[in-house]
Amino acid sequence: MTTSPARSPRLLLTATVVLVVAGVVLLTMPQAPSGPATSVAPRATDSTTVPSATAPSSRPPQTGAPTPATASTATAQSVSASALPPHGEGIAGDAAIQKPLENVWPADLSAADEHGLLAAGRGLLRADATGIGRTKWPALFGDPDQAIAPAFATARFRIQAAIARSDGxxxxxxxxxxxxxxxxxxxYTDRRITDWYFTRTSTKGATTWTPQPRT
Structure with a gap:
């Protein structure tokens, strides 16, 4: 019967140390998840369900009273962009034109000046378009007998809206x-736009608004 040689104590000690180190390494290594991988990144928001905010205008705010060109353009754009009545609506739709004009170009004249200017502006427009009342402004319309024939009939002439404002x-x-x-x-055409300009003069304490010739 053959007897196996005795194992060296050094060999047993070395094997034990190797096993201990291997066990520690295995315990400290991270373990892979057993289930399917899941993303932790946040989900992108659907752009069709969240409306974007309106960017603020980059245009600098205006100060002071608008110039005639700016004011006329602004009023025309405001009227066209507003909920206006359909063309040919008649007198019932005029208020919907007047209101946007007043909103976009706030009053800046005294009530007396505004009232007088509106009356003069309306009269001048009627005289220019239909010929009625031209004798009141001979400096503007000249000799009635030699004046240009009116371009519009009196019957369907109508002022839909009017405002009077300072001009710089x-x-x-x-x-x-x-x-x-x-x-x-x-x-027949409605929503035509005309501007009449006036200069204030004072004589012996009396103030007069004088209309300027149209160029």
Missing amino acids: SPDQAVVHLVWAGTDRGGT
Whole structure:
């Protein structure tokens, strides 16, 4: 019977140390998840379900009273962008034109000046378009017998909206009018725009707004 040689104590000690180290390494290694991998990144929001905010305008705010060109453009754009009545609506729809004009170009004249300017502006427009009342302003319309024939019939002429505002100076003003009429060819058109400009003069304490010739 053969007897196996005795194992060396050094060999047993070395084997024990190796096993201990291997066990520690296995215990400290991270374990892979057993289930399917899941993403932890946040889900992108559907752009069709969340409306974007409107970017603020980059245009600098305006200060002071608008110039005639700016004001006329602004009023025209405001009226066209507003909920206006359909063309040919008649007198019932005029208020919907007047209100946007007043909102976009706030009053900046005294009530007396505004009232006088509106009356003059309306009269001038009627005289210019239909010929009625031209004798009141001979400096503007000349000799009635040699004046240009009116381009619009009196029957369907109507002023739809009007405002009077200062024009860059306390002594300058403009009357902005929106109107409708039928021309000599029989074509009816509404929402026409005309501006009349005025200069204030004072004589012996009396103030007068003088209309300026149209260029």
